[in-house]
Amino acid sequence: MANKIEKLALKTAELTRQTHELGIPVMILFEGVPASGKTRLSNELLLNFDAKYTHFIATQSPQKDDLRYQFLQKYWNTLPKKGDINVYFRSWYSHYLDYRENEIKHERYKNYEVLKEQIASFEDMLIEDDYEIIKFFIEINEDKRQEHIKQTKENPLMRWKVQEYGSVLSTETYLEDMHQFIKQDKQWKIIDYTERQIAIEKMYEHIIERLEQAIAKHHAKDKAYDGKFSESFSTEMFDKDVEKVSKEEYKTLITELQKRMREIQFALYDRKIPLILVFEGMDAAGKGGNIKRIREKLDPTGYEVNGISAPTDVELKHHYLWRFAKDMPRSGHIELFDRSWYGRVLVERIEGFATVNEWQRAYDEINAFEKMWTDEGAIILKFFLTLDKDEQLKRFKDRQNNVDKQWKITDEDWRNRDKWDLYVEASHDMVKKTNTTHAPWLVVPADHKKTSRIEIMKYIIRKCEKVLWGVKDY
Numbered sequence: 001m002a003n004k005i006e007k008l009a010l011k012t013a014e015l016t017r018q019t020h021e022l023g024i025p026v027m028i029l030f031e032g033v034p035a036s037g038k039t040r041l042s043n044e045l046l047l048n049f050d051a052k053y054t055h056f057i058a059t060q061s062p063q064k065d066d067l068r069y070q071f072l073q074k075y076w077n078t079l080p081k082k083g084d085i086n087v088y089f090r091s092w093y094s095h096y097l098d099y100r101e102n103e104i105k106h107e108r109y110k111n112y113e114v115l116k117e118q119i120a121s122f123e124d125m126l127i128e129d130d131y132e133i134i135k136f137f138i139e140i141n142e143d144k145r146q147e148h149i150k151q152t153k154e155n156p157l158m159r160w161k162v163q164e165y166g167s168v169l170s171t172e173t174y175l176e177d178m179h180q181f182i183k184q185d186k187q188w189k190i191i192d193y194t195e196r197q198i199a200i201e202k203m204y205e206h207i208i209e210r211l212e213q214a215i216a217k218h219h220a221k222d223k224a225y226d227g228k229f230s231e232s233f234s235t236e237m238f239d240k241d242v243e244k245v246s247k248e249e250y251k252t253l254i255t256e257l258q259k260r261m262r263e264i265q266f267a268l269y270d271r272k273i274p275l276i277l278v279f280e281g282m283d284a285a286g287k288g289g290n291i292k293r294i295r296e297k298l299d300p301t302g303y304e305v306n307g308i309s310a311p312t313d314v315e316l317k318h319h320y321l322w323r324f325a326k327d328m329p330r331s332g333h334i335e336l337f338d339r340s341w342y343g344r345v346l347v348e349r350i351e352g353f354a355t356v357n358e359w360q361r362a363y364d365e366i367n368a369f370e371k372m373w374t375d376e377g378a379i380i381l382k383f384f385l386t387l388d389k390d391e392q393l394k395r396f397k398d399r400q401n402n403v404d405k406q407w408k409i410t411d412e413d414w415r416n417r418d419k420w421d422l423y424v425e426a427s428h429d430m431v432k433k434t435n436t437t438h439a440p441w442l443v444v445p446a447d448h449k450k451t452s453r454i455e456i457m458k459y460i461i462r463k464c465e466k467v468l469w470g471v472k473d474y
Contacts, residue, residue: 005200008208009204016050017050019083020053020085024218025082027133029133029134032193033140035148036139037140041199055085059074061102062098063360070373071372072118072372096115099112100112101173102168121365121372124368125319132210132214181443227426228356240425240443245448245451250454252455254293261460262298264460269332274373276329276380280427283413284408290383293457302333304329305334307338308343341366345363346426346430371436382434382442383459385452392417400462431443
């Protein structure tokens with residue numbers, strides 16, 4: 001039997017080398033009551049997988065600082081790179097049950113069902129991105145389990161293990177709920193650890209089956225690239241007239257609004273409400289200028305600006321939302337994004353960096369992603385700054401002719417301008433398909449910079465006042 005296990009282990013290791021070379025990320029989950037055998041099975045894999053691309057992730061009850069972040073934040077942060085393997089000792093399922101049974105953030109998650117929806121969305125978008133998620137639930141004969149516990153208690157160096165998660169979650173509740181998850185999701189593999197050798201065999205056999213399926217799926221995947229643009233597209237979405245703000249009025253308003261923004265910042269911090277501001281729009285529309293005026297009077301310890309450029313090699317090896325998830329703010333802080341995750345349905349669609357399947361499914365993925373944070377109480381406001389084509393040309397030339405502003409204009413800006421019509425259609429589809437009640441878009445005409453700044457700041461203040469004090473929106 002030992003020889004059979006050795007052969008299965010070698011076969012599994014060989015397949016993980018293939019998944020690594022093909023860039024298939026693997027996530028192996030171990031759930032089960034304390035002393036059921038999760039540690040032994042996890043260690044079996046860790047000893048046989050290549051340590052260079054295998055990582056062990058243990059789920060523990062959230063500490064004080066963890067509670068400043070979104071429910072799934074730790075799992076977004078630790079997602080494996082393409083080709084890497086994560087072994088999870090307990091997972092987001094134990095995390096969910098811990099939240100519910102111990103009424104963590106009960107004022108936010110009244111019945112906790114929304115967390116189950118987040119888990120489903122999280123797994124769906126990972127699976128769509130070819131993450132292989134292998135789920136094991138470990139069972140064991142109760143006499144055998146008690147024997148494991150007794151052995152642990154008798155070892156002075158191992159007594160701390162007896163408390164493994166049992167102090168925050170009762171065994172009966174855990175088993176009842178996990179069996180419900182397993183009943184609803186046929187992807188779970190139940191393994192009885194009462195007979196250790198048989199358990200190890202079954203674990204390896206299941207992993208081999210799943211990795212072989214993942215490799216076959218990878219080779220059969222459709223990698224078609226097409227932006228699916230119309231031959232003649234037109235929209236009135238960005239045709240919006242606004243009354244221009246005079247210079248004198250602007251000076252008065254901007255000072256008042258910036259002062260109010262600072263008060264809003266302090267109130268958000270006091271109430272531990274995160275604010276996420278997303279800026280998209282045409283090149284030279286003034287995204288940076290708006291961000292500068294918003295933060296001009298803010299306390300710099302409470303906000304951060306993320307200027308998004310092309311993804312790095314490391315970022316390309318992760319799920320496309322990973323680099324944004326790890327930069328989301330903790331409670332009470334403000335995060336400003338100068339361009340964002342919407343690059344998947346804008347530049348990546350237009351330039352052919354994303355397959356048809358990738359950018360088409362991204363609308364729903366992004367909606368679910370944003371909802372994870374608004375479920376947590378975050379305010380997400382999104383701004384699309386639109387610009388007349390002739391005005392853009394004027395600003396491009398101004399930048400080109402001004403020594404102090406030449407750094408703002410690049411060859412890429414001119415190339416993007418050549419694809420103006422494609423950007424208009426992609427932007428229209430983006431706003432239409434991701435304008436949700438929990439994360440709305442505001443389309444802002446930006447031909448007149450001062451007017452756009454005033455409109456955006458008024459909008460932010462209005463939306464925050466509604467959440468903070470129930471002030472009527474208008």
